[in-house]
């Protein structure tokens with residue numbers, strides 16, 4: 001059995017089959033959930049929900065779209081709610097059917113999946129270690145010269161990097177179709193200044209995708225949405241299966257969005273914990289790349305024969321899950337990715353990594 005056999009982190013059933021522990025006996029650094037969540041507001045909604053399961057969900061998620069429109073300042077017609085951001089990525093690829101789509105690698109695997117299912121080919125825009133994996137404008141320009149679509153994470157997963165303003169401006173001005181995945185942007189204080197949501201609502205060549213599962217820590221309840229021109233949204237809706245967004249997601253969404261205290265608390269916590277965790281990991285000899293969001297890409301010390309695959313396995317035996325970077329095309333087996341969790345979990349990880357790298361045995 002393999003931990004990442006289905007291509008993603010957070011696969012606790014595969015972890016159970018691999019390491020023989022119960023799912024709740026793992027500390028999961030392999031999926032990037034907000035450890036402060038889910039917010040308390042969902043308790044009351046969950047209790048109430050039993051009265052709704054005998055009805056079909058609203059096929060067009062009216063209430064949730066209304067709340068999202070208010071929260072993000074765009075018309076409701078510009079919003080499509082999906083069964084997680086993953087469904088929105090798939091719909092974006094299917095509605096545009098790219099011939100050649102530029103992907104900045106390493107990146108989230110679903111971009112490639114969605115594009116290839118839609119019949120498109122991929123063009124790799126390299127993110128280079130010497131640039132700390134930041135997209136270079138010359139590489140973006142070269143991709144725009146060749147591709148009919150560009151699909152990027154903002155911030156990008158697994159590197160945690162944001163796009164520099166000149167790259168964002170170039171994307172907006174180029175006229176090339178852009179699918180921008182902002183699944184982790186809500187962790188960042190400057191979310192509204194950095195987001196292309198407003199642009200997407202007016203442009204026929206931009207789809208912005210957002211997730212609510214990471215920030216609110218509700219991945220089991222799938223909630224994501226796309227923002228685009230009403231014509232694009234209508235075409236995406238036509239491809240969506242009926243009732244794909246269940247009524248629990250539709251009821252929780254507005255309640256989660258209204259919890260502004262949770263947003264403030266999360267951003268404050270992340271700023272402090274990221275700084276501390278980065279410093280501690282660096283002291284262990286790991287190279288930690290600057291991340292704008294709630295996960296960290298790291299590299300093992302140069303010249304070591306140890307691999308992150310081995311580290312992942314040894315930590316897994318000890319009930320700790322991390323991502324093996326070599327699963328992302330563009331990275332090798334010296335790279336890994338860690339979610340930032342609460343202090344006590346982060347301390348356990350640091351001790352376990354120390355034992356693996358420097359101890360007599362893990």
Ligand SMILES: Cc1ncc(COP(=O)(O)O)c(C=O)c1O
Nearest residue numbers: 084085086108157183211213224
């Ligand atoms: C960059 C990125 N985008 C989108 C998603 C999918 O999010 P959701 O759970 O909303 O489908 C993920 C999930 O890991 C992700 O890492």
